[in-house]
Amino acid sequence: DHQYWGRPVPVVGDPRARLLVVGLAPGAHGANRTGRMFTGDRSGEWLFRALHRAGFSNQPESIGPGDGLELLDCLITNVCHCAPPKNKPTRDQLQACQHWFDQVIDAVPARVFVALGGLAWQGMAKLIGRRDWSSQRLPKFSHGAMAPLAGNRWLVGSYHPSQQNTFTGRLTEEMFDEVFSQARSKLT
Structure with a gap:
């Protein structure tokens, strides 16, 4: 077991x-414990399996x-980058x-941004506004929402792979895989 990282991840x-x-944000007992984004909790298990299936990771965990x-x-x-109170x-x-x-x-030459959840989508929307990357109003967050951005960039929305979404079936592995398939298609 890891000693808690307990600082910005x-x-x-x-x-x-x-x-x-x-x-x-880092999960309290995931990234905040391990010091690596989406590592040590169920959200990360879902994310790394999906990234592996889509060819974005060398291993599924x-x-x-x-x-x-x-x-x-x-x-x-x-x-x-810090674990927030009450997540x-x-x-x-x-x-x-x-x-x-x-x-x-x-610093990163990203062309596709996958926002995991509505608050990540809002964070990206604010950044897009600061960068003037879109001349149009972004669509409301939804799973699978896509928005073209300046410079041949794309914003893609996905439900967050939290237990609240995965245990209830709001997000299935097939739905998550489709998001990364869409992302992959925009990179070719």
Whole structure:
């Protein structure tokens, strides 16, 4: 078992990635414990299996640093890099992390952004507004929503792979796979 990381969780993956997966915040007993985005909880189990099936990961699981995981043409970040109280970032936390989030966007040549959940979609919408990447109003968040952006970029929406969504069947593995299939198609 890991000693808790307990500080801002860095991005994970390929710094030259064309696919950027955007989550909300580190899970209290997942990334906050392991120090790696989407690692150590059920959301991560779903995400890494889907990334592996879509060819964006060399293996279907992420256990912790040193497990051999390599993301292929994919980087994972969060709108908020610190574990929030009750799993929902405060406005102050989101504001404090905006600089980090912007730096990731500036550094990575991503063409497709997959937003995991409505709050990640909102975070991307704000960033898109700051970057003037869209001349149109973005569609409302929904699973499978797609929005073309400036510079041949795309925003794709997906339900978050939280237990609240996966245990209830709101998000199935087939639905999740379809999102990454859509993302892959926009990279070709």
